[in-house]
Amino acid sequence: MAVCSALQDDEVSELERAMSFVRLGPNDALVEEGEPRRRVYTLTSGMLRLSLALPDGRRQITGFLLPGDYLGLADDETYAQTAEAVMPSGLCSFSVRDMDRLVERFPRLRDRLHLMTRAALRQARETQMILGRLTPSEKVASFLLSMSARAVAHGRPASPVLLPMTRTDIADYLGLTIETVSRTFTKLKTQGLIRLPDPHSVEILDRDRLATVAGITIN
Amino acid sequence: MAVCSALQDDEVSELERAMSFVRLGPNDALVEEGEPRRRVYTLTSGMLRLSLALPDGRRQITGFLLPGDYLGLADDETYAQTAEAVMPSGLCSFSVRDMDRLVERFPRLRDRLHLMTRAALRQARETQMILGRLTPSEKVASFLLSMSARAVAHGRPASPVLLPMTRTDIADYLGLTIETVSRTFTKLKTQGLIRLPDPHSVEILDRDRLATVAGITIN
DNA sequence: CGACACGTTGATTACGTTCAAAGAGTGTGG
DNA sequence: CCACACTCTTTGAACGTAATCAACGTGTCG
Numbered sequence: 105m106a107v108c109s110a111l112q113d114d115e116v117s118e119l120e121r122a123m124s125f126v127r128l129g130p131n132d133a134l135v136e137e138g139e140p141r142r143r144v145y146t147l148t149s150g151m152l153r154l155s156l157a158l159p160d161g162r163r164q165i166t167g168f169l170l171p172g173d174y175l176g177l178a179d180d181e182t183y184a185q186t187a188e189a190v191m192p193s194g195l196c197s198f199s200v201r202d203m204d205r206l207v208e209r210f211p212r213l214r215d216r217l218h219l220m221t222r223a224a225l226r227q228a229r230e231t232q233m234i235l236g237r238l239t240p241s242e243k244v245a246s247f248l249l250s251m252s253a254r255a256v257a258h259g260r261p262a263s264p265v266l267l268p269m270t271r272t273d274i275a276d277y278l279g280l281t282i283e284t285v286s287r288t289f290t291k292l293k294t295q296g297l298i299r300l301p302d303p304h305s306v307e308i309l310d311r312d313r314l315a316t317v318a319g320i321t322i323n
Numbered sequence: 324m325a326v327c328s329a330l331q332d333d334e335v336s337e338l339e340r341a342m343s344f345v346r347l348g349p350n351d352a353l354v355e356e357g358e359p360r361r362r363v364y365t366l367t368s369g370m371l372r373l374s375l376a377l378p379d380g381r382r383q384i385t386g387f388l389l390p391g392d393y394l395g396l397a398d399d400e401t402y403a404q405t406a407e408a409v410m411p412s413g414l415c416s417f418s419v420r421d422m423d424r425l426v427e428r429f430p431r432l433r434d435r436l437h438l439m440t441r442a443a444l445r446q447a448r449e450t451q452m453i454l455g456r457l458t459p460s461e462k463v464a465s466f467l468l469s470m471s472a473r474a475v476a477h478g479r480p481a482s483p484v485l486l487p488m489t490r491t492d493i494a495d496y497l498g499l500t501i502e503t504v505s506r507t508f509t510k511l512k513t514q515g516l517i518r519l520p521d522p523h524s525v526e527i528l529d530r531d532r533l534a535t536v537a538g539i540t541i542n
Numbered sequence: 543c544g545a546c547a548c549g550t551t552g553a554t555t556a557c558g559t560t561c562a563a564a565g566a567g568t569g570t571g572g
Numbered sequence: 573c574c575a576c577a578c579t580c581t582t583t584g585a586a587c588g589t590a591a592t593c594a595a596c597g598t599g600t601c602g
Contacts, residue, residue, distance in 0.1 A: 156452045158538055164452040178444035185448065221440050225397035228447035229404065233375045233383040235454035236498030240558075271581065279455030284558060286582055303566095303581060319377055459590075490549060500591060505550055522549060548598085555592070565582075572575080 115210050122202040128189035134175070137186045143197050144176035150193025151268055154185045155276065165277040166228070168269065170254055177221045191268040235279045238319060243278040244288040245318035248298070248306055265306045292317070334429050341421040347408035353394070356405045362416050363395035369412025370487055373404045374495065384496040385447070387488065389473055396440045410487040454498045457538060462497040463507040464537035467517070467525055484525045511536070 126145065128134060134145065137157060152169040166185060169175060175187055175195070198206070207214045234243055252265045260266075267274070271282040278285065289306075292298045297314045299307040308314060345364065347353060353364065356376060371388040385404060388394060394406055394414070417425070426433045453462055471484045479485075486493070490501045497504065508525075511517045516533045518526040527533060 162456045164455045166448040166451050178441050184445050218437050222397050225444045226403050229385040231451055232385050232454060235451060236383045237381045281559060503590060
């Protein structure tokens with residue numbers, strides 16, 4: 105659990121006493137936008153999507169959480185966004201009260217959380233650039249490279265990138281329609297940059313050219 | 324200075340001893356993307372724009388700073404974004420070393436900074452929704468309402484909203500072209516929702532209908 | 543006055559969306 | 573076991589909107 109990586113063994117065991125486990129199936133909602141923030145979580149396995157919704161149903165996915173990521177970094181009294189499982193997922197859960205107490209006692213834990221919040225903010229701003237200024241091809245290419253880099257950071261191979269989320273999720277993340285996402289995958293495939301053994305795995309055939317398409321927005 | 328609002332008088336005076344002042348004229352750059360982060364700043368007057376740039380010149384403005392806002396919340400060893408003055412601006416400046424020491428000694432200061440970082444993250448995610456899912460009219464309307472709300476938070480009137488930034492800045496913030504921004508202002512004017520005494524001040528004539536156009540994305 | 547930056551407006555184009563349909567994969571029930 | 577329903581993805585055709593290209597207007601400063 106990445107949030108613990110800054111702690112000593114005795115501190116970790118203290119943390120473990122306060123925590124409980126949660127299992128989620130695909131599309132299960134963990135928390136809903138606007139709900140009071142009673143518990144915080146760290147993802148141990150699977151993948152979560154974070155999203156904001158408009159009254160008319162439009163949706164923006166603000167990010168995908170991978171194992172080690174923390175849920176509730178930005179939120180205050182209530183959750184500002186919905187969190188749902190993309191695939192079967194496991195989480196460690198703490199009451200906000202317990203976590204506040206632990207943070208008080210273990211400065212390293214607090215520093216770690218602050219660090220993660222700052223990284224999330226940098227990431228969110230990078231995403232603003234992607235949403236506001238990149239073309240569909242650039243968006244999809246940078247998304248693939250980003251997911252590949254995150255896989256590597258988790259000790260997984262860089263190349264068959266696994267995308268457990270649907271095309272709708274990708275579209276709602278990149279500010280596109282599912283048709284445009286699908287067509288863009290097809291285009292990258294036609295150009296020989298990727299292979300699509302199936303819709304949820306992407307083999308990167310030419311990383312350099314893909315990075316060029318992405319406009320060197322490697323994150 | 325908002326960053327001090329959580330401190331006691333003697334703590335504030337301690338802070339003041341470590342700080343120096345900076346003045347910027349319009350379009351002066353305070354820090355550049357990629358530059359090492361040696362100092363941090365709080366804005367005392369004026370307005371700053373934060374931006375990311377692509378090699379080909381495309382630009383995304385990630386936010387506008389108003390007095391009380393802190394520069395360097397997200398940044399680590401280097402600044403992740405460029406900060407430039409939109410209008411004549413004044414700032415308080417601290418060396419990172421001094422600030423780290425002060426944060427160590429005054430927990431309230433640290434908590435305050437963490438709180439501001441979390442608020443910035445929520446804001447950035449709200450902006451992701453604006454960039455990814457709103458139409459040009461909705462973008463401009465929500466931008467006007469947001470700037471109006473921030474003016475009110477600074478004790479200024481809600482209605483003639485002052486927009487010291489150029490149309491190019493607004494376009495680069497909302498992910499549009501200057502022509503579209505200009506046309507959208509004209510359209511809102513024609514619909515009787517706003518008045519445009521001059522390009523840099525917007526009088527809100529019908530706040531409710533403007534909020535409807537914004538898609539109830541009031542932040 | 544002339545040069546320049548900024549904003550607005552108009553005409554045209556092009557790209558992504560929308561609408562529509564078909565294909566692929568999966569699970570359920572007859 | 574297969575038919576059927578359902579979801580997800582892909583592909584095609586038509587449309588519409590924002591981008592692009594271009595010109596003009598306005599204000600400011602040297």
